[in-house]
Amino acid sequence: MTAPxxxxxxxxxSAARIAQVLIAAIFLLLGGWALLAPANVIDxxxxxxxxxxxxxxxxAVACFGAQAVLFGLMALAVRWSARGFLxxxxxxxxxxxxxxWFHYEVPVLTSIGMLDFAGNVVxxxxxxxxxxxxxxxxxxx
Numbered sequence: 557m558t559a560p561x562x563x564x565x566x567x568x569x570s571a572a573r574i575a576q577v578l579i580a581a582i583f584l585l586l587g588g589w590a591l592l593a594p595a596n597v598i599d600x601x602x603x604x605x606x607x608x609x610x611x612x613x614x615x616a617v618a619c620f621g622a623q624a625v626l627f628g629l630m631a632l633a634v635r636w637s638a639r640g641f642l643x644x645x646x647x648x649x650x651x652x653x654x655x656x657w658f659h660y661e662v663p664v665l666t667s668i669g670m671l672d673f674a675g676n677v678v679x680x681x682x683x684x685x686x687x688x689x690x691x692x693x694x695x696x697x
Contacts, residue, residue: 575686587624601669641687
């Protein structure tokens with residue numbers, strides 16, 4: 557029996573890269589859902605009084621999904637710096653206000669629609685982990 561092979565630490569993905577991939581995955585999953593099944597997103601994520609099942613509503617949700625997928629693919633294609641993670645984290649903050657307003661004040665989003673909020677929480681945590689990891693790596697370089 558042979559001993560297990562060990563890999564140098566440099567062969568493993570950094571916490572920043574893992575955080576970046578997780579951010580991209582959220583955009584790809586939720587955006588892909590909106591792009592490929594906009595009527596399903598409307599049915600599940602939008603409260604009945606605000607639901608519009610017409611062509612333009614489905615088209616708008618699909619366009620929103622396409623842009624999210626585009627960003628998810630770009631997030632996979634580029635390597636973010638510490639500054640990139642920090643800027644992303646800061647730019648994400650207003651979306652928490654959006655989630656609060658359109659779930660509690662004007663109840664447009666259903667509980668399933670609040671998957672957006674859950675995604676934002678995970679992405680914010682990933683952005684902060686990525687920022688810290690990238691900052692450490694940049695200081696070493």
